[in-house]
Amino acid sequence: MHRIIPPKIAQKIMSSVFWASGLLTIVILLVIIGYVLLKGLPVVNFEFIFADPIDSGRSGGIFPFIMSSIYVTLIAILVATPLGVGAAVYLSEYAGENFLVKLIRFGSETLTSIPSIVFGLFGLAFFVIYLQLGWSVLAGGLTLALMALPTILSASEVSLESINKSYAEGSLALGATKWQTIYKVVVPAALPGITTGVILGMGRAIAEAAAVLYTVGAALMIPTSIMDAARPLPLHLYILATEGLSMDNAWGTAAVLVIMILVITVVTNTLVDRYRKKMMGR
Numbered sequence: 001m002h003r004i005i006p007p008k009i010a011q012k013i014m015s016s017v018f019w020a021s022g023l024l025t026i027v028i029l030l031v032i033i034g035y036v037l038l039k040g041l042p043v044v045n046f047e048f049i050f051a052d053p054i055d056s057g058r059s060g061g062i063f064p065f066i067m068s069s070i071y072v073t074l075i076a077i078l079v080a081t082p083l084g085v086g087a088a089v090y091l092s093e094y095a096g097e098n099f100l101v102k103l104i105r106f107g108s109e110t111l112t113s114i115p116s117i118v119f120g121l122f123g124l125a126f127f128v129i130y131l132q133l134g135w136s137v138l139a140g141g142l143t144l145a146l147m148a149l150p151t152i153l154s155a156s157e158v159s160l161e162s163i164n165k166s167y168a169e170g171s172l173a174l175g176a177t178k179w180q181t182i183y184k185v186v187v188p189a190a191l192p193g194i195t196t197g198v199i200l201g202m203g204r205a206i207a208e209a210a211a212v213l214y215t216v217g218a219a220l221m222i223p224t225s226i227m228d229a230a231r232p233l234p235l236h237l238y239i240l241a242t243e244g245l246s247m248d249n250a251w252g253t254a255a256v257l258v259i260m261i262l263v264i265t266v267v268t269n270t271l272v273d274r275y276r277k278k279m280m281g282r
Helices: 009-042 046-050 063-093 099-113 116-130 136-160 163-175 178-205 233-242 247-281
Strands: none
Touching: 009 163, 009 247, 046 063, 046 247, 063 099, 063 136, 063 178, 063 247, 099 136, 099 163, 136 178, 163 178, 178 247, 233 247
């Protein structure tokens, strides 16, 4: 005979499993970040951050690479955000369950599962060669936009779907058009979730090396236009580590990259929380 576990005991067991899983995830995260910072922070100083590189990055600073990362990431987010949010609004508010909707969702899920190196090869073939953009900030940013797009689309769609339908119904009942209801009621209410998707997309874009390996080049100077070649921080880290130029500078670059991602995430989440509390207080 099979013994039946009492519901209270089963609940305690599953709660313990979930708590252990959460704690293990946090511990792994802290160990990775702590190890990178432990190895990299002794290298980081004012000169390392704001000076130009010397001897292909073996010594000197990483300021041009920081600016390159910012430029490429901004282009990616500026391109991917309106496309992702617009597609999410269409799927959530206008489209029904038809072939086109299924095709869009299938394409988004497929893009999410494609390895980043494939995006890099596509960017090389399409943006760099076919569109003749060359190795440039623009080519790298557009390639990263394709990577961030499905993340922003999925998070935005989920956020829009979670909004209480009575908000939109009340707006329409007061005489607002559907478009006025969307951009004045629905989208502002879903903004925290949309912002979360943008943060996730930005985090993937700013930390990506494989996708920009074939699209931005490996310039050592600060790009002065979007058509200039560049070397974002992840690519610089990859070059330092794989070519054995300087492991000390590699760890320092990794530490700066981790700190940048943490700062962006914390600041953006803080602003989102303030906006959410402001909306709830109305």
